[in-house]
C-alpha cells in the first residue's frame with residue numbers, strides 16, 4: 001500500500017538538473033542497463049541467528065564499500081525516478097545512489113542529508129519495502145528492487161565512522177527563541193532545521209535521555225544507541241540546547257515558556273498511553289504493555305539487572321499480542337532474555353501484519369513462533385496473582401473492513417489454553433495526553449491527536465506547530481521527520497514575519 | 498543533574514531530602530510527586546513532594562528506606578548530585594473548602610500529608626490530622642503538622658500515644674460525638690490507605706487515597722502504574738495519584754505492588770555486597 005508523494009515543482013526541477021549533470025550521463029552510459037539488471041541484490045551481512053538471539057548487539061552488519069558500490073550499480077538512474085515518489089520525504093535517491101556508485105561519498109551524504117536529517121536511522125528502520133523500494137523500476141523489471149535503505153544506511157554510517165561529520169555554517173543569530181517539545185525524531189528534526197536557520201532552539205524532553213521511541217522503544221539489536229547519541233551531539237554542535245527531565249505542561253506550561261521569551265513552539269510529544277486488550281485478567285503480574293517492557297529493557301537496561309537496578313520478568317514462555325514492529329521488537333527481546341518459547345499471537349493472518357518484512361524474517365530465523373488468526377479472550381492467574389495461562393480463540397477472515405483488511409471473526413467453540421509466564425501487549429498507543437490536557441485551546445481530534453493544517457503543520461494555537469505520532473497516532477520515523485521538515489519551514493517563515 | 502541541598506535522617510529508616518530545582522519548586526502543588534534516580538544505574542523512583550521553598554528554589558521529599566534505590570538515596574550527602582530529577586508529576590490534590598477534612602498519614606506519608614493539610618487549612622477547612630506510627634520514636638514533623646491542624650491525633654502500635662489501634666478506632670472516636678467529617682485524605686503505605694477507605698466506606702465519607710503503584714516513566718507512556726478504579730483502568734501517574742478510595746480494586750493493587758518482590762531482594766543483596774563487601 002504505497003501512497004505516492006506529490007513533488008513540488010522546485011523539487012522536480014532540482015531532480016532534473018541533477019539528472020542532467022555530465023557525470024551522471026557518463027555514469028549512466030558506463031554500464032548498459034541490461035548488465036545492471038544482471039547484478040543480483042547484494043545481501044546485507046547479518047549475524048548468525050543462534051548467536052544473535054542471545055545478545056543485544058546489532059543484527060545487520062552493514063555493507064562494505066565494495067558491495068555498496070556494486071549495489072549502487074543496480075540502480076538505472078531513471079529519468080523519471082519512481083522511488084522518489086515512494087519516499088515520504090522525497091529524497092533524491094538517484095543522486096545519492098549514483099554518488100555512491102562513483103565513489104563520491106561526501107557528495108552522496110550531502111545530497112541525502114538535504115532531505116533527510118536522520119539517514120542512519122531511516123536506513124535502518126524505514127519500511128522501505130512498502131515505500132521507496134516498492135515502486136523502484138528495477139523491482140518492476142526483475143522482481144528485486146535496489147536496496148535503497150541499505151545504501152542509505154551505508155552512506156550515513158560512512159559519514160559517522162570514517163568521514164568527517166560536516167557542520168554547516170550557521171547564519172548570524174536571529175535572536176528568536178523556539179521551544180521544541182519532545183526529543184523524538186520529529187522534535188530532533190525541527191530543532192536541527194531551525195538551528196541551521198539561525199534560531200535559538202531548546203528541546204524539552206520529559207525522559208532522562210533524548211531520542212523518544214528510538215531510545216526507549218526500538219532495541220539496540222536494530223538501532224544501536226550510539227547512532228542516536230551521535231545525532232544528538234550533532235544538534236548540540238549546531239547550538240541546540242537539550243533540556244532533559246522537563247515535562248512541558250507540568251514543569252512549565254506553554255504560557256510559562258512564552259513568558260520566558262519563546263515565540264514559536266513545536267509539539268512532538270509522540271504516542272502516550274498504551275492500548276490494552278480489555279480482557280479479564282489483564283492486570284495480572286507478568287503482563288506488560290510493549291512500552292513498559294521495552295522501556296525497562298532499553299532505557300533502564302534491565303537486561304543487565306542487578307548491575308542496573310530496574311528489573312524485568314524473564315519469561316520462559318512468552319507471548320506477544322500484535323503484528324507490528326513493536327510486537328516484533330518485544331518478542332525478539334523476550335527471546336534474547338532467555339525465553340524457551342517466544343511467540344507472536346496475531347488475530348489476522350500473515351499478509352495483514354504491518355511489521356517490516358525484514359523484522360519478521362529475522363524473527364523467524366531467531367526461532368520466534370508465529371500463531372496467526374488467534375485472539376486472546378482472558379488471562380488466567382495463579383494464587384500469587386501471576387499470569388500462568390491465556391485462553392485464546394481461533395479466528396477466520398471475513399469481509400474487508402474500513403481499513404481494507406479482511407476482518408477476523410471468531411470461530412465458535414475453538415477456545416484453547418496456552419501456558420505462559422510472560423505476556424506483552426503490543427496493540428498500539430493513543431497520543432500523549434499531557435499537552436492537550438494542559439492547553440484547552442489546542443484542538444484535538446476524536447482519538448486525542450492534535451489537529452493540524454496538513455500543509456503547514458500549524459495547530460489551532462497561534463505560533464504552535466505539531467508533527468509525528470502526536471498528530472498521526474502510531475506512524476513511522478520518516479513520516480514524523482517529514483512532518484517536522486514542513487513544520488520547520490513554516491516556523492521559520494512565522495518567526496521572520 | 499540536580500543538587501541535593503540537604504539529606505538527613507528524620508527518624509530511623511525515614512529520611513528527608515531537599516533538592517535544588519527552581520522550576521519544580523515554583524510549580525509543585527500538594528499531592529503531586531517527583532521522579533528521581535539516585536545514580537546512573539538506579540531506578541526511576543517516585544516520591545511525593547512534602548514541602549517546597551519557591552524563593553530558595555528547592556523541593557523536599559520524605560522517603561522510607563525499603564529497597565536498593567532508597568538505600569542509595571539514604572547514603573547521599575548534602576551537596577552531592579543525582580542524575581535525574583523531574584516533576585512535578587501527577588494531578589494535584591483537590592483543595593477546596595469542604596468543611597471538616599481529616600488528613601491521615603503514615604510512615605513517609607507523614608511528610609507527604611503535610612502540604613495537603615496546610616493547603617486544606619488555608620482553604621478554610623477545619624483540619625483534623627491523624628498520624629500513624631509503629632512506635633513513638635518514629636514520629637516526626639509533629640510541630641509542623643500541629644501548626645496546621647485544629648485537632649491532632651497519633652496512633653501508635655506501642656500504645657504510647659492516644660491509641661494503639663489503627664485509624665478506624667480513632668475515626669470512630671472522632672465521630673463519636675455526632676461530628677461530621679466531609680472528606681478524608683490519606684497518604685502512606687497501601688495498607689494504611691486501604692484501612693482508611695474501609696473505615697469510611699460504611700459511613701459514606703468521601704475518602705481520597707494517594708496510590709503508589711510501581712511506576713517507570715511517570716508521564717503516561719508505559720502503563721506500569723495501571724490501577725482499576727471502579728471498572729475502569731486508570732494510569733496513576735497521569736490520572737492520579739489521588740483516587741476515590743471506595744472505588745479502588747485493592748487486591749489487585751496489593752498484588753501488583755509485590756510484582757518484583759524477589760528481584761528487589763536480589764537487587765539489594767547484590768548492591769550491599771558491592772558497597773559493603
Ligand SMILES: Cc1cc2nc3c(=O)[nH]c(=O)nc-3n(C[C@H](O)[C@H](O)[C@H](O)COP(=O)(O)OP(=O)(O)OC[C@H]3O[C@@H](n4cnc5c(N)ncnc54)[C@H](O)[C@@H]3O)c2cc1C
Pocket residue numbers: 125126127181182183184185186187204205206207210211212213214217218246247248249268269270271294325326327329356432434435467468469470474475476477478480
Ligand atoms: C517498539 C517500536 C518500534 C518501532 N519500529 C519502527 C520502525 O521499524 N520503523 C519506523 O519507521 N517506525 C517505527 N516505530 C514508530 C516510530 O518510532 C514513531 O513513529 C516515531 O518515533 C514517532 O516520532 P515522534 O517524534 O513523533 O515521537 P516519539 O518518538 O514518541 O518521541 C516523543 C518524545 O516526546 C517526549 N515527550 C512527551 N511528552 C512530553 C512533554 N510533555 N514534555 C517533554 N517531552 C515530552 C517523550 O518522552 C518522547 O521522548 C516504532 C515504534 C515503537 C514503539
Ligand SMILES: Cc1cc2nc3c(=O)[nH]c(=O)nc-3n(C[C@H](O)[C@H](O)[C@H](O)COP(=O)(O)OP(=O)(O)OC[C@H]3O[C@@H](n4cnc5c(N)ncnc54)[C@H](O)[C@@H]3O)c2cc1C
Pocket residue numbers: 530540541542543544545546558559560561562563564565566567568605606609708709710711712713738753754755756761762
Ligand atoms: C506516586 C507515588 C508517590 C510516592 N511517594 C513516596 C514518598 O513520598 N516517600 C516514599 O518513601 N515512598 C514513596 N513512594 C514509594 C516509593 O516510590 C518506593 O518506595 C520506591 O520506589 C522503592 O524503591 P526501592 O528501590 O528502594 O525499593 P524496591 O526494592 O524497588 O521496592 C520496595 C517496595 O517499593 C515498591 N516499589 C518498587 N518500585 C517502585 C516504583 N518504581 N514505584 C513505586 N513503588 C515501587 C515495591 O512495591 C516494593 O514494595 C511513592 C510511590 C508512588 C507511586
Ligand code: SF4
Pocket residue numbers: 086087088089090091093116122123126127128131132133148149152478
Ligand atoms: S527515507 Fe525511507 S522511504 Fe525515503 S529513501 Fe530512505 S529508506 Fe526510502
Ligand code: SF4
Pocket residue numbers: 074075076077078081082083084093094135136137138139146148
Ligand atoms: S526507481 Fe530504482 S532504479 Fe530508478 S532511480 Fe530509483 S532506485 Fe534507481
Ligand code: FES
Pocket residue numbers: 711712713714715716717718719720721722723732733734735
Ligand atoms: S508510570 Fe508509566 S504510565 Fe504511569
